[in-house]
Amino acid sequence: MSIFAPLHLKTKLLASIVLTSVFAVVLTSVALLSYDRYLEIENVSEDMRILAGIVANRSTAALVFADVHQAEANIKALGENPNVVMACIYDSGQDIFALHHFTMIDQIPCPENPENSKISISDHIEIYTPIELDGLQVGTLYMNLSLQWLNERWQQQVIYILIVVALIIFLSFFIGKYLQKVLIKPIQKITTTARNISEQQDYSLRAEKGVRDELGDMVDVFNDMLNKVELENDRLTASEEKFRQLSAVSPVGIFQINLEHQITYVNSRWEEITGIGEPMTNLEQWLSCIRIEDRRRTLKAWAALMQHHQDFVVEVGFEKDNEVTWTIIEASVLHDGKGEIYGYMGAISDITDLKNAQLKMENLAFFDPLTGLSNRRLFKNRLDKAVSESKRRGTFVALLFLDLDQFKRINDSLGHEAGDQLLVEIARRLEGSIRESDTVSRIGGDEFTVLLSDIDSSNGVRYIADKILKRLCQPMMLNNQEVSNTVSIGITIGPSDGDDASTLMRNADMAMYQAKAMGRNNYQFFSEAMNREMMNYLEIEKDLRRSIASDDEFIIYYQPKIDLNNDKFIGAEALIRWQPKGKGMIGPDRFIPIAEESGLIVPIGKYVLHHACSQVKQLIDMGAWPDKAKVAVNLSARQFSDPDLVHCLKETLEKTGCPVEALELEITESTLMGDVEIAILTMRHIKEMGISIAIDDFGTGYSSLSYLKRFPIDILKVDRSFVKDIPDDLNDMEITAAVIAMAHKLQLKVVAEGIETQQQLEFLKTNDCEYGQGYLIAKPMPANELMDYIQKL
Amino acid sequence: MAKGWQQRWVVPFMAVLLMCCQIPVCQAELKTHQIKAAYLYQISKFVFWPEARKQADSFQVCQLGPDSYGGNLDKMSGRRVFNKPVTILSIDSLSQGENCHLLILSKPDVVKPNVLRKWLASHSVLTVVDGEQHWDVGMVAFVLEKQRVRLHINLGLAELSGLTFAANLLEVASEIHSGKNK
Numbered sequence: 001m002s003i004f005a006p007l008h009l010k011t012k013l014l015a016s017i018v019l020t021s022v023f024a025v026v027l028t029s030v031a032l033l034s035y036d037r038y039l040e041i042e043n044v045s046e047d048m049r050i051l052a053g054i055v056a057n058r059s060t061a062a063l064v065f066a067d068v069h070q071a072e073a074n075i076k077a078l079g080e081n082p083n084v085v086m087a088c089i090y091d092s093g094q095d096i097f098a099l100h101h102f103t104m105i106d107q108i109p110c111p112e113n114p115e116n117s118k119i120s121i122s123d124h125i126e127i128y129t130p131i132e133l134d135g136l137q138v139g140t141l142y143m144n145l146s147l148q149w150l151n152e153r154w155q156q157q158v159i160y161i162l163i164v165v166a167l168i169i170f171l172s173f174f175i176g177k178y179l180q181k182v183l184i185k186p187i188q189k190i191t192t193t194a195r196n197i198s199e200q201q202d203y204s205l206r207a208e209k210g211v212r213d214e215l216g217d218m219v220d221v222f223n224d225m226l227n228k229v230e231l232e233n234d235r236l237t238a239s240e241e242k243f244r245q246l247s248a249v250s251p252v253g254i255f256q257i258n259l260e261h262q263i264t265y266v267n268s269r270w271e272e273i274t275g276i277g278e279p280m281t282n283l284e285q286w287l288s289c290i291r292i293e294d295r296r297r298t299l300k301a302w303a304a305l306m307q308h309h310q311d312f313v314v315e316v317g318f319e320k321d322n323e324v325t326w327t328i329i330e331a332s333v334l335h336d337g338k339g340e341i342y343g344y345m346g347a348i349s350d351i352t353d354l355k356n357a358q359l360k361m362e363n364l365a366f367f368d369p370l371t372g373l374s375n376r377r378l379f380k381n382r383l384d385k386a387v388s389e390s391k392r393r394g395t396f397v398a399l400l401f402l403d404l405d406q407f408k409r410i411n412d413s414l415g416h417e418a419g420d421q422l423l424v425e426i427a428r429r430l431e432g433s434i435r436e437s438d439t440v441s442r443i444g445g446d447e448f449t450v451l452l453s454d455i456d457s458s459n460g461v462r463y464i465a466d467k468i469l470k471r472l473c474q475p476m477m478l479n480n481q482e483v484s485n486t487v488s489i490g491i492t493i494g495p496s497d498g499d500d501a502s503t504l505m506r507n508a509d510m511a512m513y514q515a516k517a518m519g520r521n522n523y524q525f526f527s528e529a530m531n532r533e534m535m536n537y538l539e540i541e542k543d544l545r546r547s548i549a550s551d552d553e554f555i556i557y558y559q560p561k562i563d564l565n566n567d568k569f570i571g572a573e574a575l576i577r578w579q580p581k582g583k584g585m586i587g588p589d590r591f592i593p594i595a596e597e598s599g600l601i602v603p604i605g606k607y608v609l610h611h612a613c614s615q616v617k618q619l620i621d622m623g624a625w626p627d628k629a630k631v632a633v634n635l636s637a638r639q640f641s642d643p644d645l646v647h648c649l650k651e652t653l654e655k656t657g658c659p660v661e662a663l664e665l666e667i668t669e670s671t672l673m674g675d676v677e678i679a680i681l682t683m684r685h686i687k688e689m690g691i692s693i694a695i696d697d698f699g700t701g702y703s704s705l706s707y708l709k710r711f712p713i714d715i716l717k718v719d720r721s722f723v724k725d726i727p728d729d730l731n732d733m734e735i736t737a738a739v740i741a742m743a744h745k746l747q748l749k750v751v752a753e754g755i756e757t758q759q760q761l762e763f764l765k766t767n768d769c770e771y772g773q774g775y776l777i778a779k780p781m782p783a784n785e786l787m788d789y790i791q792k793l
Numbered sequence: 794m795a796k797g798w799q800q801r802w803v804v805p806f807m808a809v810l811l812m813c814c815q816i817p818v819c820q821a822e823l824k825t826h827q828i829k830a831a832y833l834y835q836i837s838k839f840v841f842w843p844e845a846r847k848q849a850d851s852f853q854v855c856q857l858g859p860d861s862y863g864g865n866l867d868k869m870s871g872r873r874v875f876n877k878p879v880t881i882l883s884i885d886s887l888s889q890g891e892n893c894h895l896l897i898l899s900k901p902d903v904v905k906p907n908v909l910r911k912w913l914a915s916h917s918v919l920t921v922v923d924g925e926q927h928w929d930v931g932m933v934a935f936v937l938e939k940q941r942v943r944l945h946i947n948l949g950l951a952e953l954s955g956l957t958f959a960a961n962l963l964e965v966a967s968e969i970h971s972g973k974n975k
Binding site for chain 2: 061
C-alpha cells in the first residue's frame with residue numbers, strides 16, 4: 001500500500017486496472033493449466049490403462065505359449081503412443097518375459113518386482129496391468145509413460161498466456177487511460193480550479209461540470225462550497241478592509257504577533273510610534289528598543305501573556321536620539337475559530353504629550369516653578385524622611401524656617417517682577433549656603449525652609465544660619481535699583497524638639513516669629529517657652545471658637561471720644577472684651593492677634609459690628625445717643641479684604657436699624673497698605689454707603705502721603721505710642737504735631753488716643769487736635785454705663 | 794476361493810511348463826510330451842465350441858491311436874475347461890468320438906481326410922495332430938521348430954467343424970492354413 005500512496009490518482013487507477021487484469025488472467029490461467037494437466041494425466045492414464053489391458057489381453061497367448069516374439073510384437077504396438085518410454089511383460093514367476101524400449105536414450109531397466117495392479121504418476125506414469133487367462137494371472141504388463149510432452153505442452157501454454165497477458169496489459173492500459181479520462185478529468189478540473197483559486201485568490205472561479213454522475217455531483221458540491229467560500233471571503237475581505245481602514249486612520253499603533261514571536265502585522269502608526277522602519281521584525285528585536293528601565297517589566301508582562309494568557313497594559317518609553325517616546329502597550333491573546341491561540345494582538349498609544357504634561361504636573365506638584373526649589377509638599381515629604389532617618393540612625397536634623405523681612409515692601413514698591421527676581425536670587429544664595437545633601441524649599445510666598453540632615457551639634461547649624469543671614473543681606477540689583485533684604489530665621493532641632501514633621505514645622509515657625517519679634521535679620525532656636533506660648537495660643541484659639549459659637553462670652557465696651565474744644569461727646573470706640581466661661585477676663589492684646597492669625601477675627605468683627613450697631617440703635621431709640629455721635633468699630637485687615645464686607649455692613653445696618661451716619665469704621669494703616677488700589681476702592685464703597693472712615697494707629701505704618709491723599713477718609717487717629725511719651729519725648733511730640741498738621745492739610749480731623757495725662761491733653765489742644773480718647777477722658781465701659789456717661793455730660 | 798486355488802496350482806504348473814519350453818528337445822523327448830500336453834490344455838481355452846457342445850457334462854479329451862504324450866495326458870484329467878471337468882478317453886474309431894471335444898489323432902494316417910472332414914462337418918471336435926505334414930486333418934498341429942513346440946492352425950477345418958479360434962491363438966501360431974487349398 002505505501003508504494004501506491006505517493007502516486008497520482010490517475011496512476012493508481014491505471015495500475016489497479018492493469019494489475020487486476022493481469023492477476024485475473026494469471027490466476028485463471030494457472031487454474032486452467034492445473035486443471036488441464038490434471039485432465040490430461042487422467043485421460044492419458046485412462047487411455048494407457050485401457051491400452052495396457054488390451055495389450056495384456058493380447059499377450060496372454062504369447063505368454064502362455066512362450067512366444068516371446070509375439071509378446072514383443074504386442075508390446076511394440078504400444079509404440080503407437082509416442083509417450084510410452086518402455087514396456088515390460090513379466091511371467092507368472094515375475095521374471096521378465098519380454099521388454100521393449102521406445103527411446104534410444106536414457107533407457108531404464110524394467111522394475112525388478114512388478115506390482116500387481118497399480119498406476120503411479122510422478123514425472124512418469126507407471127502402469128502395472130495383470131495378464132490373466134481364464135481368471136488366472138499368467139503375467140504382468142508394465143508400462144512407463146513419459147510426461148515430457150505434458151511439460152512441453154505446459155511451456156507452450158505459458159508462452160501463450162504470457163502473450164495474452166501482454167495483450168491484456170496493452171488493452172487494460174488503454175481502458176485505464178480511457179477511464180482516467182472519464183473519472184480523473186472531473187477531479188482534475190476541480191483540482192485545477194482549486195489551484196487557480198489558491199494562486200489567483202479569485203474565489204469567483206468555478207469548476208466545470210462535464211458529467212452527470214457522482215463526479216458531477218461532486219463538482220456541484222464543490223461549486224456550492226466555493227459559493228459559500230466566496231461569500232465568506234467577501235465578508236472577510238470587507239471586514240479586513242474595514243479593519244485596514246480603521247487601522248490606517250487609527251491614532252493607535254496596532255500589531256499582531258504569531259506564536260513564533262514574529263511580528264506579522266503592524267499599521268503605519270505603529271511604525272511612527274516605535275520608529276522602527278522595518279515592520280517584519282520579531283518581538284524580541286522590538287522589545288530591545290524599549291528603555292532599559294522599562295524593559296524588565298515589559299518582558300515580564302509578555303511572559304505572563306504567553307504563559308498564562310494574562311492581558312497586560314504597560315507604560316514604556318522608547319529612547320531614540322536622547323528623546324523618549326512614551327507609550328502604553330496593551331496586548332492580549334488571539335483565538336482562532338476553534339478557540340485555539342494562534343498569536344497575540346495589541347495596541348500601542350503615544351502618550352508622550354500626556355506623559356510630559358504629567359511630568360510637568362508632577363514637577364509643579366513638587367517644585368516651585370519660579371525658583372526651581374522643592375515646594376511645600378516635597379519639603380514635607382523630605383522632612384518626614386529625614387526625621388525617620390535621624391531616628392533610625394540616632395542623628396539630628398535641623399529645620400530652618402526663613403521669612404523675608406521686607407519682601408512685601410519690595411514687591412509693592414518695585415513690582416511683582418522684581419519680587420520674583422528677589423525670590424530667585426534668594427533661592428540661589430540659599431542653595432549656595434548649604435551642603436549638597438541639604439534641602440532648600442520654598443514653601444510659601446516669601447517663606448523658605450532649609451533642611452539640614454545628619455548634623456551633630458547646634459554649632460554647625462549656627463554656622464550655616466550665620467552664613468545665610470550674611471549672604472542674604474548682601475545687596476542685589478533689582479530693576480536697576482540696589483536692594484538689600486534681610487530674613488528672620490526660626491530653627492528647630494529634631495528629634496529633640498519634636499519627632500514628627502508637623503511639630504518641627506510648628507516649632508520652626510514659632511521660632512521664626514520669635515526672630516521677627518526680636519527685630520528681624522536674626523535667627524532664633526526654638527525653646528520650651530516658645531512652646532508654652534504656642535500651647536497658650538492654641539488654647540485661646542480653641543476657647544475663641546467655642547465663645548463665637550456660644551455668643552454670650554463677648555462683651556462690647558465703649559470708650560467715649562470727646563471734642564477737645566468743648567468736651568462734648570462725639571462718639572465712642574467699640575472695644576471687645578472677652579470672658580471665656582470659667583476664666584477671667586482676657587484682654588484684647590492677648591486674643592486679638594490670635595483671632596487675626598486664625599481668621600476668627602472675621603466672625604468676632606461681625607459680632608462687634610452687629611452688637612455695637614444694635615446697642616447704639618437702642619441708645620438712639622432711648623434718646624440717649626447725641627446727634628452726629630458715631631460709634632467706631634475696628635475693622636481688621638481680614639474683614640477689610642473680605643469681598644462680602646459691603647454687603648455685610650449693609651445687612652447689619654438694616655438688621656439693627658442703626659443709622660448709617662452713626663457708624664464709623666476704624667481701619668489700621670497697615671491694613672490699607674496691602675493692595676492700595678483695592679483698599680481705595682473698598683473704602684470708596686464704604687464711603688458711598690455713608691459710613692465714615694478713620695485711619696487707626698496712624699504713624700506706625702509706612703503709608704506715603706500720596707496714598708493718604710487718595711484715601712477717602714474722614715479722621716486720622718494718632719497712635720497711642722506717640723501720645724504716651726508726651727511730654728517727655730520731644731520726637732514723639734513733633735511727630736504728633738506733624739501728623740495733626742498734615743491731617744489738617746488733608747482736610748481730615750484728628751483723634752488722639754491714649755490720653756492719660758493733663759499735659760498730653762494740653763499739648764494736643766495746643767496743636768489743634770480736634771478729638772481725644774483715653775483714660776483721662778473716660779475708660780471703656782459697657783453700654784448701660786455709657787448711657788449714664790453721656791447723660792452726665 | 795476357486796480362483797485362489799487355481800492360482801496356487803497353476804503358477805507352479807506353468808512354471809514347470811515354461812521351464813520345459815526352454816529345454817532343448819534333444820535333451821528329453823519327455824519334455825516335449827509334457828509341453829504338448831500343457832499346450833493342449835491351454836489351446837482349449839483359445840477355442841470356441843458351439844454352445845450346444847458346452848452343455849456336456851465333461852470336457853472330453855479323446856485320443857485316437859496310441860498315446861503320443863508319453864502318459865502326460867492324464868495330468869489333464871480333473872482340470873476344467875469352460876467349467877467342465879476334463880476327462881480323458883481313448884477311442885478306436887471316429888464313431889466313438891461323437892462326444893469328444895478334443896480329438897488327438899496320434900496316427901493320422903488311419904483316418905482318411907475326406908472321411909474325417911465329413912465327420913467333422915457334423916461333429917464340433919477339435920482335432921490335434923503332431924507334425925506339419927498332417928495339417929489337413931489337424932486343426933492344431935504341434936510342430937517342432939528350432940527345438941521349440943509351435944502351433945500350426947488349420948482354420949478351414951475348424952470352420953468346417955463349427956469351431957473358432959481366438960485371435961490370440963492365431964497370433965502365436967507359426968503357420969495358419971485356411972484349408973481351402975487342399
